Structure formats: structure tokens, C-alpha cells
């Protein structure tokens with residue numbers, strides 16, 4: 670089935686497509702303490718909640734880039750409904766291909782939960798840093814291993830060990846290229862459970878209301894596999910954090 674349709678269905682009820690709780694997300698927005706007109710770039714912006722929330726809170730302006738036509742449609746609708754007269758632009762594009770107009774440097778550049786766009790964590794930090802002004806913020810949402818992943822898990826999930834690293838390494842990789850880590854927001858088990866299991870519910874609701882969709886069988890199989898991976902291994906092996914760095 671179409672990859673972006675799959676994510677659209679599985680994340681139908683998610684406000685953020687990442688395991689940050691509402692409480693932590695509010696703390697994140699408070700901490701940024703931006704000025705009116707600050708320029709924010711969100712690569713792989715999902716449904717645009719971060720940018721729209723920052724517009725509501727600070728009247729920032731910004732750009733969101735995402736490859737999914739479903740999510741860009743949601744972003745534009747959200748912008749129209751909640752912040753229509755504000756300066757936000759949403760672009761459907763592979764984030765790796767995004768070039769800021771006239772080499773603009775943003776006050777805040779982020780990529781939450783999509784570091785494959787720039788190959789990996791360090792690639793993301795490097796790419797974001799190039800688009801951030803001196804003194805601006807570079808923000809990345811990234812998984813980390815809670816403990817050494819079992820080979821069985823890696824095989825079942827078709828992953829290699831270098832899919833992730835430790836929490837410390839996630840911080841150190843940024844600091845090694847000259848960024849200063851200011852703060853981290855680490856998800857807990859409840860946050861992960863909410864993020865993962867809300868997908869099970871969304872899939873069930875979708876199938877109940879789209880009985881004739883030819884993709885249903887594949888959707889069920891994928892969900893069954895993800896459920897098993899999470900319950901048997903993932904829940905105890907992997908976690909996720911948002912890392913806020915200052916560009917010197």
C-alpha cells in the first residue's frame with residue numbers, strides 16, 4: 670500500500686507524530702521563548718502542529734517541509750483554521766532537497782523524528798546547522814537505545830545496530846560538531862505507549878469504517894508485526910528524546 674497512506678491511517682489521531690507527551694510539548698514551546706517574527710524551519714513537519722502552535726504562542730513565521738501529500742494537506746488545513754492570517758508556508762518536498770530562499774538562515778531549525786532524511790543523526794545535525802543563524806537553535810528528535818538491542822529484535826525489525834545509539838552519543842555527536850546541547854526532553858513509557866498504541870486504535874477504526882479497502886489485509890499484517898515488535902522488544906530497548914542545541 671502507499672507508504673504515506675499507511676502513515677496517514679496509523680497516525681490519524683496523533684497531534685504530534687512522535688512520542689512527546691502534551692505536557693512535554695507545552696514545556697518545549699515555553700522553553701523556546703521566541704520573539705514575534707522569529708523564523709522557524711521544520712523539516713519533516715508532519716501535520717504542522719509545532720509550527721502552528723509556535724505561531725499561536727509567539728507569532729513566529731516559518732516554513733514546514735514534508736514529503737507526505739496527506740500531511741501537507743493537513744498542515745494547510747490547520748493553518749487555515751487556526752492561524753490563517755499568519756506567515757507560514759508548507760511545502761510538499763523531500764526535506765533533503767529543501768533550499769532556503771536566498772540562503773536564509775533561520776532562528777530555529779528542527780527535524781523531529783525523521784533523521785533518515787539526512788541519512789542519520791549526525792547528518793541531520795550538520796544539515797540543520799547550515800540553515801541556522803549563529804546563535805540560533807538546532808533541534809532534533811531522535812531515538813536512542815535504552816540497552817543493547819537483541820540480535821533477534823534487529824533481525825525481526827530489519828534494522829542494524831547503527832539505526833540508533835545511546836542518549837549520551839546523541840548529545841555528544843552534536844557537541845562534537847560545535848553545537849552546545851542546552852536541554853533534552855526524554856519520553857517515558859507512558860508517552861511511548863500512547864504513541865504506539867494509538868496507532869493500533871486508529872487502524873482498527875479505519876478498518877471498521879472502510880470495510881472494502883483492498884489495502885486492509887496489508888494494513889492488518891503490518892500492524893500485527895509492529896505490535897509484536899513493540900511489545901516483545903521495542904518497549905524495553907528503545908526510547909526517544911528531543912535534543913535542543915545552540916548553534917555557536
Ligand SMILES: C[S@@+](CC[C@H](N)C(=O)[O-])C[C@H]1O[C@@H](n2cnc3c(N)ncnc32)[C@H](O)[C@@H]1O
Nearest residue numbers: 685686687713715735736737763764781782783
Ligand atoms: C515520525 S513523523 C514526525 C513528524 C513531525 N516532525 C512530528 O514530530 O510530529 C516523520 C515525518 O517525516 C516525514 N518524512 C519522511 N520522509 C521524508 C522526507 N524524505 N522528506 C520530508 N519529510 C519526510 C513523514 O511524512 C512524517 O511526517
